[in-house]
Amino acid sequence: MRYLAHTEADRRAMLKEIGAPSIESLFRDVPEAAQLRAPLDLPDRMTELEVDRAISALAAKNRSAATMACFLGAGAYRHHVPAAVDHLIQRGEFLTSYTPYQPEIAQGTLQSLFEFQTQVALLTEMEVANAGMYDGSTACVEAVMMANRLTRRQRVVVSGGLHPHYRETIETYGRFGGFTVVSADLDVEGRENLADLIDADTSCVVVQNPSFFGQLRDHQTLGAAARAAGALLVCVVTEAVSLGLVTPPGAMGADIVACEGQSLGNALGFGGPYVGLFATREKFLRQMPGRLVGETVDVENRRGWVLTLSTREQHIRREKATSNICTSSGLCALAFTIHLALLGEVGLARLAEINHALAVGLADRLAAVPGVEVLNNTFFNEFTVRLPLPAAPVVEALAERGILAGVPVSRLYPNRPDLAGLVVVAATETNTKAEMDHYAAALAEVL
């Protein structure tokens, strides 16, 4: 087997050194009852070529977004990732290293995570950021639990504009972690008034900007209302590129920010792995989940980086830790950092402008299709349209024509027939004008 290191002669010689008759004898602590009685029903080893063929055949059964005009968003966005990103993250020194527990020989990982933390703090306009969470949804629920710890309250108010997967994740953790989740009604048009739901037991209010339906909103007043009631404002962003153009959560008074970082550096990948961005105020630092990289010096007074404040973490605090997270999303964070390093200040701003302008162009084209209504008055690169027919079959019909037309809201809210006509549509720099013209024309045809 090509990955295994020993010849039979090696094995025999090593067993002799050990003083054991066979490899099987080394398993003598496995009780009789737990020993395998019949061979496992699995195929034997395959060559690299055979595996390549078999798995490529499965890949070929998918119609990838690269082969169609893709207008899908709803928490995962197709962006152009510069070739340098994937090249760099495939360097073995990054790809095949462990969590940086030995800082003297992991400065590469540590420095890049310090850069990641800085980038996240700058993007969100928050004081401090951690070294990343699994993804946006788990960052969001960790933000909620952190707010519960900080306020010693157990009631969470969730916006009707929050991504439904994020809301469902909060609900799961709430049901078993012992906190109450008050979910506002779906808010397609960004008109909800969450301040009314805040009471003296509320730990935090969770909002998303742009919302799941693409709507932009200033949450400053809500944040003030929350704080007046002793609660915190948790802001979620699922499209990191929006932070290049839209007022960031920090400027709206967010106390904790949870953001999906996939858009920068990371492929759609059918939903994962992604990376969660997590930022907060300095005064809340000690309740933060996840790893933190800090600057220090070595014995020769040279600058260097280490994992720090780990007394918050499970390996030290065990059942009193701020989170159970251990392995996180290091390589996805690195991809994010490299992509953002390539973009820089002007590149990010330009990328965000282009996304917005293309989305405006698409919204105008779709609004011109008879029977189609764009529901947003504000948006970044994503908006919601109402079709005169149930959206899911229309989306299927457009897929036949090579267009991934958007996410039908019914996929996420099957029990809301009133929303069956809604589609969440995104445009990014990867979409061409020709694709958008084609989309509008094809939509007119299938309606």
Place this chain on the structure above:
Amino acid sequence: MDRSQGRAARPGAGATTEPGGASHRGLQLEEPLLFEQDSPGRSGVDFPAAPTAADRLGGLRRKSGVGLPGLSEPQVIRHFTRLSQKNYAIDAGLYPLGSCTMKHNPRLNEKLARLPGFAELHPLQPMSTVQGALALMDELARWLKTLTGMPAVALSPAAGAHGELCGLVAIRAALEDRGESRKRVLVPESAHGTNPATAAACGFSVESIPADARGRVDLGALRAMLGPDVAALMLTNPNTCGLFENEVVEIAKAVHDAGAFFYCDGANFNAIVGRVRPADFGIDAMHINLHKTFSTPHGGGGPGSGPVVLSAALAAFAPLPYVVHGPDGFRLVEMAEGTAKSFGRLKGFHGQMGMFVRALAYMMSHGRDGLHQAAGDAVLNANYLLARLKGHLTPAFEGPCMHEALFDDRFLKDTGVSTLDFAKAMIDYGYHPMTMYFPLVVHGALLMEPTESENRDSLDRFIAAMRELAARARAGDAAFFHEAPALAPRRRLDETRAARQPVLRWRPPTARRVAE
């Protein structure tokens, strides 16, 4: 500002008193932060002009700049290449971190995960367009169920700790379903920190079970602790001392007789994969770290993937989504339906697909026979280390061990050298240290997991280095250990300072001055 390339540098003499101002040492290149290399206006990505249109931002245009530095593509490549060169990696050599299973990461798996047919799939595409992806998830599930002997598997957990959460939440849901609200979870002292942290996050109180003199769960103590309010036992098997819990069948029976569930931490599955099915020793749930046993690269701290196999008693409570096979092919069930009592969703979308592709490629490459051999070789290698180091280091327990060998620090007694010093000295001998001070049940633990990737020569060189270090410690050369590492990109770092005055982000020099 590229501080010092071109400046003459000699070891030692290169160090300056200004943090960040260190010099290169030959081709060990110093690298400033991205933020210290800013040329405002520069970018490493070209764009066309933005189409002009009135914005629809509703007045929410970002007012202040972000503050990102501008670099060209060659600068960025050079920056991250230099940073990478400060890292140790499994690609470079043996990486004996116990409990972490740092084995070879096949590049075929990287190639396959990047096929556009997987990498360019949106998670919410129409299901008719992602049949190959769903088939792959189904096939991965089949392998995991067959290898563990369990009837169901939840694929969505993002890593081991998330898998633990999945398993414990399923247990809570099952208990609630039968009208019980058991509140205690029993966890051995030797358990990984994620176990108690997870149990607490699920609303359980955590109680620690003592280990016996053989490094295993003290069955008598466990029996005494079991009772009608115990929800689950969380047990790692093989355990974190690198030993198989030889009484695990009795343990499982005792747990089940008490009406509780047996959660198994499967972080150490690599020792037994293809040889022992955890179902046969009585588990109810177990997470599998695909980033350990099935070799998806650890990436400097993730991403991982932590699928959880579930018993028939727990399967109905499995999280959403899951794949089913129907008349129109595969389908993802994203909302609770039918008789399933799913406890709900654990994260956005469907799981770590990129890791699923890699793990399946790994499994298919090995096959049933190759996995059996891999586990055997992993155990062989650890026992070889144990046998050849036992006269030099002090094994914590009697062998044979499974896939990792645990030593304590008795061999360092009265040398003035601690486990930490020993670990740092390994770096100067060209090795990444083993896991240290874990598990907590032995003093100054040194936990070594060579994995099946190492050949005999590699192990022999490592053994020679360990023996020499042990001899050096006993010979009274403590100073060498205290100074170590001397040959790494950095020497020992001041962790106390990092924690006392946390500097967690770069700030522009002026802002720094103002803040001080």
